[in-house]
Amino acid sequence: MNDMDETTGPGRVRASGRRSFTRGWFIGGGLSLIWTVPTLLSVWEVPHLGANLVGTAIVVVFAAVFLASVPFARRTPASWQRVIPAAVMFALSLGLAPLIGDDVRWMWTFIGVAIAVSNIGRRPTWILVLPLSALSFAVGEWTGADTFTSFLNSAIILSVSVMMLSFIENITTLERLRTAQEQVAELAAERERSRVARDVHDILGHSLTVITVKAELAGRLMDAGSPAARDEVAQIEQLSRGALADVRATVHGYRGVSISGELAAARAALESAGVAAELPGSTDQVPSDRRELAGWVVREAVTNVVRHAEASVCRVSLDARSVEVADDGRGPSDAPSSGSGLSGLRERVETAGGRTTVGPSDLGGFRVRVTW
Numbered sequence: 001m002n003d004m005d006e007t008t009g010p011g012r013v014r015a016s017g018r019r020s021f022t023r024g025w026f027i028g029g030g031l032s033l034i035w036t037v038p039t040l041l042s043v044w045e046v047p048h049l050g051a052n053l054v055g056t057a058i059v060v061v062f063a064a065v066f067l068a069s070v071p072f073a074r075r076t077p078a079s080w081q082r083v084i085p086a087a088v089m090f091a092l093s094l095g096l097a098p099l100i101g102d103d104v105r106w107m108w109t110f111i112g113v114a115i116a117v118s119n120i121g122r123r124p125t126w127i128l129v130l131p132l133s134a135l136s137f138a139v140g141e142w143t144g145a146d147t148f149t150s151f152l153n154s155a156i157i158l159s160v161s162v163m164m165l166s167f168i169e170n171i172t173t174l175e176r177l178r179t180a181q182e183q184v185a186e187l188a189a190e191r192e193r194s195r196v197a198r199d200v201h202d203i204l205g206h207s208l209t210v211i212t213v214k215a216e217l218a219g220r221l222m223d224a225g226s227p228a229a230r231d232e233v234a235q236i237e238q239l240s241r242g243a244l245a246d247v248r249a250t251v252h253g254y255r256g257v258s259i260s261g262e263l264a265a266a267r268a269a270l271e272s273a274g275v276a277a278e279l280p281g282s283t284d285q286v287p288s289d290r291r292e293l294a295g296w297v298v299r300e301a302v303t304n305v306v307r308h309a310e311a312s313v314c315r316v317s318l319d320a321r322s323v324e325v326a327d328d329g330r331g332p333s334d335a336p337s338s339g340s341g342l343s344g345l346r347e348r349v350e351t352a353g354g355r356t357t358v359g360p361s362d363l364g365g366f367r368v369r370v371t372w
Contacts, residue, residue, distance in 0.1 A: 021171060025070040025117070032110075033063045039107060042100040055099045062092045062107065069114040082118035083128065086111050102143040105136045105153050112161030117168050125165050133158040194347075209303050210269040211236055217272055257295035259283045259323075263316065266302040270314050273306045275327075278315040285320050290372055293352050294323040300345040301325035301368040311365055322371040326361035342368070 036059055043055030069085040076082050093107045115128050133154045140150025214236050221229035260283050270277040286294050298316055302325060305314045309329025317324040345368075346356045354372040361367035 022071055022074070026067060029067050029070070032113075033066070035109075036063060036107070039096070039100065039103065042103050043096070046099050051099055055096060058092050058095050062089055062110070065089050065092070066110050066114055070117050073118040079118075079120040079124065082120050083115060086114040086118065086128070089114055102139050102145055105139055105150075108132055108136055108153075109157050109160055112157045113164050116161045116164035119168055119172060122165065122169070125161070129158060129161040129165075133161075209306050210265075210272060211240060213269065213272045213306060257292050257299065259286055259291045259294040259298065259318070262295040262298040262302075266298055266314075266316065269302060269306055275305065275311055276313045278313065280316060280318045283318060286318055286323070287320060290352075293349065293354065293370070293372070294318065296345065296348055297323045297368065297370045298325060300342065304342070304366075304368075305329065309365055313363060315363065322369060324367060324369040326363050326367040327365040328361070328363035329365040331360060331365050345370075 040056060040059055043059065044052050046052060046055070065085050065088050072085055073082040076084075089111045090108075093104050093111070096104045096107070112129050112132055115132075116125055118125075136157055137150045137154035140153065141147065214232050218229045218232035218236065221232060263279050263283065267277045267279055283291070283294075302314065302316070305311055305325065305327045309327045311327035311329030314325065314327045317326075342356075342358065349356045349370050349372075352372065354370050357369045357371075359367055
């Protein structure tokens, strides 16, 4: 599992969850170690100070390894390596056998728990815990211990281990769900960033192109002393304010595009650039669920005509299944077929389930056609 930087974002959330579980393990596991006290008392019943000290050291190390089993497992990628703490604990318990005899079986519950929390999977856990439980019963019977006591010890090892296994599985499932939720959130954020970037590009590209054309026209009119220059400057101001409002609305996700509005804007942009506009008189044939997409097609394609085509005629065609923008300009060899504008349009169309084709038009220039 690849995490982000654990100082920010989802990586920090996952790291925080791991630390919380580890802290909980140290608290709960530490409290459970109170059950090692009877073992310590049994060790100190041996009338030999050296044996008492050695036995106490073994119990202390046993407890330390038990507490380390969870953090060790969480830092160890290979499953078989995660049971190393349990194997060490079993070896340490055998070191106590010469001192306390078959009472060492009561320490094996901790070993079963260490196996369960190592998160090696349900089947491997059962494969290890069942023989441990059976061994506890067999040792009790072999040493002549009470059968009921041997059975009780064996049942405690098995039941507590299975309970911890279920607990760890639930924790693991919860962590996976959190990770999946974080990944969904990351994808949603990335999609939103892409949407905003694409929409801002389309909006500003179109608006700034029209503003540039009108500014050039206003300059020529001013040079000629025409009073129409004032009207062009006023339109530039209006377009600028409209573009600013569009950008603000796009960032907040509220902006809508309509085919009728874009055809009206296309007529104004083409006329300002000196391009004859052949536009449909009605948009009724475009399905309601495709009107916004058709509007984006007209916006981007007409912007490219005004910017790059050096055309004298631009034709927009609509029907129930497609929208097409064609011109009589420089043609496909010099057209920006792979530019960011058409790339963004192609991405938008594919997201909506449509298909974009570009190439030479029957007018002798360039053609953009989108079908759905």
